[in-house]
Amino acid sequence: MNWKKKGRVLGVALLSVSLGACDILTVNDPGRYTGPDLDDALQAVADGVEGRSQLYVQYFAAYTALLGDEYQHTGTWSGFDALDHGNFLKEWYGFFADYHTSNRVFSEQSWERFERVLGAAEAASSTVGAQVKLARATYTLLSVWHNCEAVAEPAPSPSLSDTEIRKIAAQRFSDAIDVAQAAGASFHGNAARAGKAIALYLTGDYAGAVAEAAQVPDGYVYGQIFNQVYRNYVVVVTTKGHNEAAGLMYWLWPRIDKTEDTHTYIRDWATNEHDMRMPAWFDGEIATDNITPHYSQYKYDTDMTLIPMYHSDHMKLIEAEAMVMNGDYAGATAVLNGLRAAVGLAALEVPDNEEMMMEALLNERFAELFMEGYRATDLHRFGLVRERFDSFNDPERPGEGRPTKFAGSNRETRYNDMIEDDDALRCWPQS
């Protein structure tokens, strides 16, 4: 055999393979898009930006319910236990702000893509532009929904207080309103107006808030939409048939008819009528901690039930609160009674004093915004956390020292050069 010749043939073959090595070492991920791919997928980009702006509302609803007085933990998860007892570390819940901050930057990058691909004028009058602008403002607002600080610009940028961030959010909702109007995207425009109203009243600008709220049509609801992949976390972790890791807090139990397996409602704080804004029941279960009777909400009755983010009833509450702040108790009561009448509840008397008025306002907000993630914020902004929890006389849930908000992002503090990584400088409101 001519081995010399065959060896050379083999050598040439290996040489050919080697020369092609550069291409051989090229792989692609068929499960991911690259940047250039997205220039042809602007609608998907806009939907992605907007869709993700909704996805953490469900966690807020559950986690703030545990931090506030809507829920108690009834399972085995130490995280829920810590939230329920106000016994968690400063750095734990900063990821809320991280999520919204990183996605806000993506919304800004997406807007740049739209301007590059569509041109500035077309982007500013497009529906996809309205989606992205609304999402940007929403991300900004949510970054301090229950966190006391966040950043508002791409890194490096300083940390700002929740009040400052909300003012910036209001400006960004204005941008969204402009683009939505130019695009004729009224649905997104109304969401932006409602978002702006919320941002403003939370900063104390009631006049501005009421002006925006008034433009949101009755019956309007913009909510977190669930789909085949993303399910309503509140339902998934807290209801019968799913996990029962949390349930309605025990102070609410006397207001719920203990008729097993029968859906009912939490009784009204003032009249003891069934309040249809708060569907709840004793589901007949001992929760997963094997100890606690499980009282469950069913406002979200399936894991596909939408969680309201911006809606007209909330706008009415803003209007009522503004009136309370102006001392117009009769006007405020009338607005609240309008909301009560819509669910068949008897009207409230006009309160005689501020304390009674505030009690009415807070109770009506509790009912109207039940499990929407606002209760803990209300307790915080009216300085009621300590008083409220002390009233339970519960050694495991003392009011003193209980966190009233989540801190800002630990990650942002550590890796953003504009923020001094000093624990003493980080906000951490406690009662």
Next chain:
Amino acid sequence: MSNRYCISGVIAALVLAFSVAGATNLAAQTGTVTGVVTDATTGQPLNDAAVNLVDTEVTGLTATNGRYLFNSVPVGVYTVRVVILGYATQEKEVTVTPGASQEVDFQLEISAINLDEIVATGVAGAVERRKVGVSLPSVKVEELTETMPVDNFSQILEGRIPGVRSIGTNGSIGGGRQLRIRGVDTFGYTSVRPVVYIDGVRVDTNKYDWGWMAGVSCCFFSGGAGEDRLGDLNPEEIDRIEVLKGPAAATLFGSEAAAGVIQVFTKRGRSNTPSSFTLNTSVGMNRLRANLPTKLRPNFRGPDGYIPWDPNETLIENGLVNTYDLSASGGGEDVTYFVSAGLSYEEGSIKPNDATRGNIRVNLNWTASENLSLGLTSGYVRNKIWALQTGNNWLGIYTNAMLSNPFNATEEEPYGGGLDVNVANSQAIKTFSDADRWTGSVTLNYTPMPNFTHRFTFGLDAVNDQKTRHLPWGRYYTYLGERGEKNIGYRSARKFTSDFLSSYDYDNLFGMDFLTGSLSFGGQGYWDVGSNSMATGKGYAADGVTTVRGAAETIGDETFTEEINLGFFLQNRFDLTDDLFLTTAVRADGNSAFGDNYGFQVYPKVDVAYNIPQSVLPEMVSSLKYRAAVGMAGKAPGAFAKFQTFFPITVLDDKPGVAPAGAGNQDIEPENKREVETGLDIGLFSNRVGMELTYYDARTINALFYLPKAASTGTYGRTENCCVWLNRGFEAAVTGSVIESPSFRWNMNLTYEWNYNRLHDLGDAAVDDSVPMYTRDDVTGFWEFSHWRYTKQLSGWFVGESIGNLWGRYVTSWDPEASVHNLTDHYFNLGLRFPTHMGSINNTFQIMNDLTVRFQLRGETGAHMQNADRAYGIRQYGYDELLGEATQTENGAFELTAAGDSILDFHRKVWALDSRAHIRLQEVSLAYTVPETISGRLGLQRTTVMLSGYNLHWWDGCNCQDPNASYHASDFDGFPFLSPSQPRKVQLSVRTRF
């Protein structure tokens, strides 16, 4: 990058082109050499001894009767050499004459150390151990299976090689086991496994539940104890296993060898040997140790007076074990064969859980000419596993039985309800993995000259795994209700390997004595392609339909990965003297996962072996080899880590959307590990005692790290090369013949390993930080703040810490008035997750040549766990520790004593810190060889009856069921979390040849 690849390829190709130029054909008159190899003390024939004619390619193995045979040996004078592990090498001269048969018998003396043994792993071409400057341990599998049934690949390595940790971590038959070498020293420590080759083919070693990898979040099938693909291997097919522990030894494996390499060699036929059949069959049982902390449950009553079930009595059952293996081997002058078929069925102690595995293997070798041979290996396995629902899993059988409250026990829920799922409903779930796998290779050996060899190997390992889970309609499950669910998915893994090696031995090159040695060069490529897919259907109208299509709601997902690696190497060994050997090598790798701005990775190595002349050694020292090596190996980045990508998401009303995924890094390099290894191989008392002592000091540089970034950059971070890990250790293996006589032999093997690792540097991105230091009061167990340690920190990792340290808050005091434990203000380092000291004792007693008794004790210290099992069981009122402090009145109300209140509060606040230190009686076997006068009447040859036990008992102080338990069946040892112990196993086996 491209030029570098091409240049190296060109060099390799040119070398190949010229390397075969010297091919010649030889022809001569021939004769035969044959003989029998026996144990000098007992006279027993020695199987599988390597016999060769020195300085020729004539080589073979002895058969079970100790006989070897070389036909067609050209006339001349030869030296016949016999080498076998455990015996001293012998050589004898023989003169071959035309047409005559020369009988050359050998009686070998036992030797605990044999530096003439040929090793093939980690070196370019087979070479005697005395010339190698690294530790290269091996296990002769057939020697094990002769006297003890070995059912699992992991068991082969368990407690036999210092530095190799191969243990069972859960009681799921077919579930993942832990396998790692020399501890851990990488950020990705939870998924590190050595690379495994079978007959030169890189194979799939996945052990993780991949249901969730398929992207459908519903499908964490069994709590993490995924099927172990190494469990596909049938130990009866394996001849031996060689282990490269670290980069100093594994440099030639390049960008995949940082965690070590394991080479599996399957059995081959012997030339000129008549067909020999081996039948092995065994029957036995698995049974979980009844040490579940639930024995007090029946002392209490449920609300209706129902007596709660104790899982010790009701959950633990006998699990049948049954195996059959039949193999045939033999060969003629040119062709040898090994053919085997095996069937094993193993049932778990908690049911349903079983594994049915069928293996078929055909290995052929064809010697086409004096200088050309072809080897074919083909192994097929079908492995069907009914996985145990367990671990961190709402649906777990064990989980729900253990986390039940006996005060809630009813006839319908006799354990007390568990985590909201009735145990009977958990047991009604069907969870199958059904895998087909083929692993095969073609190897061409071409030897144009006795001193110039070439080997080309091409192989493929192909795994198809179909995974199915069915939650029947009408039964209640958390998250699902009673509507039923079906998941069905596929995992496909393809690993292609090609390998080329040339080796040229030279002697007195250019007339210079010191230019003697061996030059080797070659290349290796692998191509890994994998995909997972899963379809899920939820919500059935009624019982009867079980297809995904039949469900009201269906979802699906798919993932894909691909990695390609090309590497070239050059190695030269200088035989500087007859005793001193210096090996230098370099490997260069290109890999599809390397960043586009990064080119080849070069891995160099040097090792030296010095066999100190016997003339200078004390009398008691029979041999002494000093070895030292320094080498480097790598670990490639994630397959697609270099790309900036966006992932598709479903948003709004099921609309397609996109969101940022990987930030990408086109500068990313492989993680590299440099290792210095030095040691001594010592033979004492005429080599009756052998010692291998090894110290290693490894440094992982350019460690792959997911570097966190501020969210306001638009990303959470990206994978970068940044950090340095240190990993040091000491390994000792002592093997010796304690008693040696014709009627009684006692061999002992001791192993010991110490391992320590530390995070040395976190790179420029690290920030100044401090960690709280606490001290523990030995009497109360409470912790007290001591001081702050100032260090660097990055993403929760601290310079100076060991990998995987357990972090948590712990108890500082107990307030009996308020019944409250107070906790530390800070998270702090509670202790080590991984063991620091490990050891084993293997004893073999051979009595009257007929009876062999073996046992293995294995132990370890240094590791701790955060005992989540204990905490959850107590919180659920399910464990004896709390029930011992509970009383129940006649009306069913129960109360805790003050101590009970304390226990409950403690375990609600923290997961107790418990030690994993223990000693385990791992193996016991009693093997009786039936006298030939009896077996011969049945037409049988060597026939052995074995009674054996595995994992029989352990002694610990962990307040747990098993200190080796890990919920994820993985390297993530931090907490056990509802993973049942590995069961005890007892088997009766018969092994015979005919």
